[in-house]
Structure formats: structure tokens, C-alpha cells
Amino acid sequence: MQLTANRATCIGAGQCVFTDPDAFDQDDDGLVLVLRPEPAATEEIARATEAVHVCPSRSLRLVESAP
Numbered sequence: 001m002q003l004t005a006n007r008a009t010c011i012g013a014g015q016c017v018f019t020d021p022d023a024f025d026q027d028d029d030g031l032v033l034v035l036r037p038e039p040a041a042t043e044e045i046a047r048a049t050e051a052v053h054v055c056p057s058r059s060l061r062l063v064e065s066a067p
């Protein structure tokens with residue numbers, strides 16, 4: 001899976017970091033940084049999916065990796 005973030009729309013709410021601190025961080029301006037862009041384990045994908053759902057600005061995407 002590919003986990004990406006749109007930093008242009010991120011509002012720095014930090015919900016993603018709270019949900020999955022292993023996969024996300026925030027820079028000095030509070031904008032999201034993706035630490036784990038290719039979640040593979042079931043648990044990693046589950047938490048990434050939850051983060052996508054809780055992001056208030058819909059800035060996160062989780063899609064299938066290209067074959």
C-alpha cells in the first residue's frame with residue numbers, strides 16, 4: 001500500500017500523529033510528515049486506514065501500490 005499526504009491541505013491538526021505515531025510526524029510548522037509511506041503489515045495498514053479517516057482536512061490517502 002502507498003500512504004501519502006497532501007501537505008498543501010494539511011491544517012496541522014495532528015490527529016494522524018495521535019492515531020499512528022510510527023507512521024506520521026509533524027514538521028516545525030505542524031504540517032504532516034509521512035514516516036512510513038509503504039505500510040505492509042496488517043496492523044500498519046489498519047492504523048494507516050484509521051488515520052485517513054480521522055484526518056479533518058482529508059489530506060491523507062492510502063492506495064494500492066502500483067504492480
Ligand code: SF4
Nearest residue numbers: 010011013014016055
Ligand atoms: S490529521 Fe490531517 S490535517 Fe492533521 S496533521 Fe495529519 S494530515 Fe494534517
